[in-house]
Amino acid sequence: MHLFAEAVVVETIPITRQGYEKLNQELSRLKAVERPANIRAIEEARAHGDLSENAEFHAAKEKQGFIEGRINDLEHKLASANIIDPSTLTKDRAVFGCTIRLESIDTGDEVEYQLVGPDESNIDNGLISVTSPLGKAILGKVPGDEVVLQAPGGKRSYELIEIR
Structure with missing residues (x-):
């Protein structure tokens, strides 16, 4: 029996220092401002009662998915970044x-x-x-x-x- 290790290839993405900083600022804003504001919106909508017909709750949950997806995307891009001067x-x-x-x-x-x-x-x-x-x-x-x-x-x- 032979065991083969799979090599994981991480593709680097070329980026300027300015581009890296712009992505990093967006990530910080999403984590520090957008995510907490969305959590509060979900809590407020949840307090209104019946979630099955609560449009505010569903909109806030949808926005949460977008925010979390963008955070994951930015974290991947920043981890793969190859900053070039x-x-x-x-x-x-x-x-x-x-x-x-x-x-x-x-x-x-x-x-x-x-x-x-x-x-x-x-x-x-x-x-x-x-x-x-x-x-x-x-x-x-x-x-x-x-x-x-x-x-x-x-x-x-x-x-x-x-x-x-």
């Missing part, structure tokens, strides 16, 4: 944390993005995930390289103009 990384290639400027080959329009982890991405703020299709297409490129993205509306081509 972009200032220590190379600037000759597009890598996590760098800011890049792209020019559309079709229109000449320019856009600027910082490559961040999936939990920090916010396209409206110029933050794209390294795991997104565009982020993956940019990684490893150098200024002058063409970046090709297969988008739902068709192929888009950009030139990488600058890395900071």
Whole structure:
């Protein structure tokens, strides 16, 4: 009889210090403010009597499930976080944390993005995930390289103009 030990692989998630702190602040707020307020809401609703027709009780219990799920999610993300300081990384290639400027080959329009982890991405703020299709297409490129993205509306081509 052979016994095999299963290796547990924990995938790390790249994140900037700012992104880590933002997730940590949300976790603290959920634990210190949201969870206790929800517990009080459940207790108050429970005091109103018949729980089978108590909409406030059911809403508070539903919110409790959301809060606990988000706490678990944040704890997992923070435990798996690999905090990367972009200032220590190379600037000759597009890598996590760098800011890049792209020019559309079709229109000449320019856009600027910082490559961040999936939990920090916010396209409206110029933050794209390294795991997104565009982020993956940019990684490893150098200024002058063409970046090709297969988008739902068709192929888009950009030139990488600058890395900071």
